[in-house]
Amino acid sequence: MSTTLDEDLTNSRLVRYNDIQPDVMKYLYNVISPHYPNLFAKYSTKTHSFDALNIIDLLHDGEVLCRLGQLVKLPLGTKNPTTKFKSSQMAFIQMENISWFLQLCEMLNLPHDEIFQTVDLYEGKDPYQVCVTLMSFSRIVNGLDPNVFGEVIGPKKVKVKPVVPNKPRSLKD
Numbered sequence: 405m406s407t408t409l410d411e412d413l414t415n416s417r418l419v420r421y422n423d424i425q426p427d428v429m430k431y432l433y434n435v436i437s438p439h440y441p442n443l444f445a446k447y448s449t450k451t452h453s454f455d456a457l458n459i460i461d462l463l464h465d466g467e468v469l470c471r472l473g474q475l476v477k478l479p480l481g482t483k484n485p486t487t488k489f490k491s492s493q494m495a496f497i498q499m500e501n502i503s504w505f506l507q508l509c510e511m512l513n514l515p516h517d518e519i520f521q522t523v524d525l526y527e528g529k530d531p532y533q534v535c536v537t538l539m540s541f542s543r544i545v546n547g548l549d550p551n552v553f554g555e556v557i558g559p560k561k562v563k564v565k566p567v568v569p570n571k572p573r574s575l576k577d
Contacts, residue, residue: 421532424558425459428535431542431557432468439552440471459535460528466501467491473508475552476545484508499526512548514540 407415436443447462463469466489473486485507490497502522509519518540524530539558546553 417530417532421459421535424535424539425531427557428459428538429457429462431538431555432462432472434555435475435553436468436471439475443468443471458531460525460531463502463525463534465491465493465498466505469505470501472541473505475549476508476512477549477552478511482511485511495526502526509537509541512541512544514544 433444447457447468470486470489474484474489476484476486478484485504488504489501492498499522502525506519506522514537518536520530520533520537524533536558542553542555542557543560546556
């Protein structure tokens with residue numbers, strides 16, 4: 405059976421998502437639960453335990469993201485957008501909660517190509533990109549406040565950029 409390039413890329417991202425998701429879930433629980441001990445209990449029901457949830461189910465309403473964001477201490481005089489969080493079942497409020505977290509990511513200077521779009525999470529379009537954002541977030545906030553954000557998930561940031569060879573003369577203008 406042949407597949408298209410889009411299908412191959414989607415499948416590749418899904419495999420990587422399935423590999424990293426347990427680490428991201430553990431990270432969220434380990435960082436947030438000491439500060440908000442009852443937060444994760446509300447995501448467990450009689451039919452689904454917290455352990456059975458995936459990232460999209462857990463983060464869908466934006467509350468976990470905003471609670472995570474509220475742990476970030478910004479410089480004096482800087483307003484943390486995640487403090488605007490509102491608990492709601494209405495879709496536009498939930499998407500707004502997600503956008504508060506994304507604004508915080510921008511303020512923390514996460515690389516733009518590592519920040520997910522609201523639809524990636526809310527509609528489950530790209531769960532791997534959500535994990536990429538949280539891995540990048542973990543690296544940056546660990547540098548800001550290692551007491552609160554003690555662990556880092558995902559690959560470590562490279563300190564030394566690789567040397568890019570010069571273009572051969574035959575390829576120059």
